[in-house]
Amino acid sequence: MILPNDQRTSWILLTCILFVSGCGTRSPYLKPATSGAEFSPDAKQVIVEITPVDTSGFRNPDRERLGIDLSAYFTAFEVKIKNQTTHSVMVDGQGARLIDDDQKSYPALSYQESLDYYRSGGLTDEKMELIPKSSSVSKEEIEKIRELRLKGGEMVSGATQTGILVFRKVPPDKCHHVSLNLNGIRIFGEDQSLQFWFTFSCSEA
Numbered sequence: 001m002i003l004p005n006d007q008r009t010s011w012i013l014l015t016c017i018l019f020v021s022g023c024g025t026r027s028p029y030l031k032p033a034t035s036g037a038e039f040s041p042d043a044k045q046v047i048v049e050i051t052p053v054d055t056s057g058f059r060n061p062d063r064e065r066l067g068i069d070l071s072a073y074f075t076a077f078e079v080k081i082k083n084q085t086t087h088s089v090m091v092d093g094q095g096a097r098l099i100d101d102d103q104k105s106y107p108a109l110s111y112q113e114s115l116d117y118y119r120s121g122g123l124t125d126e127k128m129e130l131i132p133k134s135s136s137v138s139k140e141e142i143e144k145i146r147e148l149r150l151k152g153g154e155m156v157s158g159a160t161q162t163g164i165l166v167f168r169k170v171p172p173d174k175c176h177h178v179s180l181n182l183n184g185i186r187i188f189g190e191d192q193s194l195q196f197w198f199t200f201s202c203s204e205a
Contacts, residue, residue: 027075028172029054030200038196040185045084048182048196050077053164066164068144073118074166075106077180081162083155088188091161093152095184095193098167100174106167114145114166154188175202 030052040046053076055063063069070076075098083089098106109117118141150163170178182196 025169025172026056027071027073027169028175028202029056029071030075030170030175030178030202033177033199033201038198040187040194040196044187044194046089046185046187046194047082047084048185049080049082050180050182050198051080052076052200053078066144066148068141068148070164070166073121073169074109074114075168075170076164076166079150079163079165079182080160081155081185082160083157085187086157088157089155089159090186090188091150091152091155092184092186092193093150093163093165096165096180096182098170099179099181100170101176101178102174104174106170108165108167111146111149114149115142117166117168118142118145152184170202172202175200177201 032050032052037047037049040048053062053066053070054060055066055069055071057063060069081089081091094108094110096108100106145166148164150165151161155161178200180198180200182198183193185196186193
């Protein structure tokens with residue numbers, strides 16, 4: 001059946017509202033500009049590995065592995081922390097920030113902040129809440145966000161912890177030199193947190 005132009009336009013608009021992730025701006029893919037792994041200073045042997053999450057494209061392996069299209073909603077990174085010291089290490093899952101081309105800082109989103117941002121479809125207007133897809137899919141994806149997040153807490157000697165850090169989307173015109181500062185890791189008994197820096201770029205050059 002061929003719909004009149006007005007009805008076709010309404011149908012397209014309705015589809016965009018229901019499927020915000022398909023019609024909205026996706027997070028740009030940030031390629032590592034430096035090594036994806038850093039060691040703590042003074043040979044204390046806390047190792048942090050950072051991998052940008054890109055879930056774009058049909059049958060994307062990371063999307064299938066993680067169970068959610070994170071790039072539709074966030075700028076996200078997979079983090080692996082290895083505690084190879086003889087002490088416990090304290091991890092603050094919120095201890096990270098992104099810095100874009102304009103030196104604007106994006107703190108890691110808390111669980112509640114990530115849910116609010118997810119419900120907005122990753123839009124800049126936080127007052128606008130659009131629930132993408134069906135309510136059952138939204139419920140599954142919210143559970144995935146909770147499950148995948150980098151958790152805070154204590155890491156005993158020899159332990160490895162993995163998780164996802166999510167941020168508000170870095171604009172595609174502000175992503176040519178993006179820095180990620182991970183500063184939420186502290187060796188038990190020490191006052192100073194360790195500092196880890198990583199650099200990424202969306203530039204093709």
